[in-house]
Amino acid sequence: MADLPFFLRESSGTQEEIMKATYCALCEYGYSELTIQRIGEHFDKSKSLLYHHYENKDSLLLEFLQFILDEFQHSIPDNKEQRADERLNIILDRLHADTLSEEQQNFVRAMVELRAQAAHDDRYRSHFTHSDQQFHALLVDIIQDGIKENIFQRVEPERVAAFLLTCTNSAMLQHATSDNDYITHSREEIDIYINTRLMKNSSPQ
Numbered sequence: 001m002a003d004l005p006f007f008l009r010e011s012s013g014t015q016e017e018i019m020k021a022t023y024c025a026l027c028e029y030g031y032s033e034l035t036i037q038r039i040g041e042h043f044d045k046s047k048s049l050l051y052h053h054y055e056n057k058d059s060l061l062l063e064f065l066q067f068i069l070d071e072f073q074h075s076i077p078d079n080k081e082q083r084a085d086e087r088l089n090i091i092l093d094r095l096h097a098d099t100l101s102e103e104q105q106n107f108v109r110a111m112v113e114l115r116a117q118a119a120h121d122d123r124y125r126s127h128f129t130h131s132d133q134q135f136h137a138l139l140v141d142i143i144q145d146g147i148k149e150n151i152f153q154r155v156e157p158e159r160v161a162a163f164l165l166t167c168t169n170s171a172m173l174q175h176a177t178s179d180n181d182y183i184t185h186s187r188e189e190i191d192i193y194i195n196t197r198l199m200k201n202s203s204p205q
Helices: 014-029 036-040 048-053 057-075 084-095 102-119 122-148 157-177 183-198
Strands: none
Touching (some): 014 102
């Protein structure tokens, strides 16, 4: 698969190979049609390893979600020498990408399916609650740095971070469940929001 996330392109251990197989199967089948057997189709080692370590597809998917979250966080440059607004834009650009390959689009759709499980499955709800808290804390940290650097206005970081996170989650849902192409416009409006609400010495666009 050409569009594997960079951290799965050179899988070096059994767990990474399982995560890679899960990613590939999830992109191909989505959540509803996914089975341990279909994940095994993309796993080069003994399929019995999957059944030995995971009771069902949900137990595997929950570990996969945590793996993806951890790797995404590790991929974000923690460069305190970089301006806070530049760090913020790196994250927003990744989360609001408007040009995705077919495989990447399938993965976004699958992630929306997985998030939908949180409506009735406490295990998924716990994961996505934790995931949102992690992203929220990351955004709060960057906004606080921007205030200290005197490039952001003295806003309430928690409220601004909550707004940006809500916009991001909504953009993912819209991108996965509708043919309307609103993501580019929403990203442009977020830039205007950042310019007028966060940045010092900025004028409305």
